[in-house]
Amino acid sequence: MFARIGRLFRGFLGLFISGIEEANPEALMEAARTEFRSKMTQYNLALARMAGVAERLKGQVNAKAARAQELERRILANHRAGNMELAGTLARELQELKADLGTDNQELKETEEAYDANLRQAKLAQREFEDKVRRVEKQVSQVKIKEAQAEAATALSSVGFKMGDLGDTMKTVEEVLQKRFELSAGKARVARDMVDMEKVQEKENETLALEQNALAEFLASQGIQSAPVADAPASAKEIGPKEQ
Numbered sequence: 610m611f612a613r614i615g616r617l618f619r620g621f622l623g624l625f626i627s628g629i630e631e632a633n634p635e636a637l638m639e640a641a642r643t644e645f646r647s648k649m650t651q652y653n654l655a656l657a658r659m660a661g662v663a664e665r666l667k668g669q670v671n672a673k674a675a676r677a678q679e680l681e682r683r684i685l686a687n688h689r690a691g692n693m694e695l696a697g698t699l700a701r702e703l704q705e706l707k708a709d710l711g712t713d714n715q716e717l718k719e720t721e722e723a724y725d726a727n728l729r730q731a732k733l734a735q736r737e738f739e740d741k742v743r744r745v746e747k748q749v750s751q752v753k754i755k756e757a758q759a760e761a762a763t764a765l766s767s768v769g770f771k772m773g774d775l776g777d778t779m780k781t782v783e784e785v786l787q788k789r790f791e792l793s794a795g796k797a798r799v800a801r802d803m804v805d806m807e808k809v810q811e812k813e814n815e816t817l818a819l820e821q822n823a824l825a826e827f828l829a830s831q832g833i834q835s836a837p838v839a840d841a842p843a844s845a846k847e848i849g850p851k852e853q
Contacts (some may be wrong), residue, residue: 638742638746642742647736651725653731656727656728659723659724659727660724662720665719666717669713670713673709674710675778676706677703680699683696683699683827684696684700
């Protein structure tokens with residue numbers, strides 16, 4: 610029974626985690642980045658240890674090569690001096706040293722090759738991971754766009770919008786505007802009709818006559834003869850029969 614409860618609990622937990630993952634793909638991506646950086650750190654440490662082995666082997670090879678050159682000089686010097694026993698001892702030591710040097714050179718070559726191969730593999734893994742991240746980011750962006758489009762389409766379909774639904778409202782607006790236009794036009798006509806155009810014309814003629822008289826007086830004071838002014842039109846209609 611406890612085993613069944615445990616399986617059920619793990620099942621619910623898995624569903625819960627799956628739901629969180631589906632709702633938060635960015636969090637999954639960040640977790641993947643963190644995991645990749647952790648693995649790359651461990652990988653780089655291993656590469657560093659391998660590089661350290663290669664450097665140590667280089668040091669051994671260089672030291673043994675220098676020792677071999679020194680032994681060769683001593684062997685020749687002792688041989689010329691007739692110290693054959695010492696020359697033989699040194700020659701045996703040189704023989705063993707060259708054997709070790711050959712082994713060290715082979716190990717150095719293999720270590721360098723392994724280091725280069727693993728370094729290329731690390732760089733390739735880095736590029737592949739970055740490519741995957743870019744593809745996933747693009748996919749996430751596309752999914753968000755599609756989800757937004759789907760939400761908008763759902764909202765529009767739920768509203769059931771039709772132009773005919775606004776017919777009554779638009780008709781009311783047109784009627785209100787028509788009434789306001791008619792009222793304003795009527796007020797403007799009343800105001801226009803109340804103006805006595807004859808009095809306006811009479812006032813204008815009187816003003817013009819005063820201006821012309823003022824001009825004539827000014828010109829006379831300056832010794833300038835003014836041109837004759839045409840008679841102003843009658844300021845008001847005559848009442849009754851005209852004189853013969």
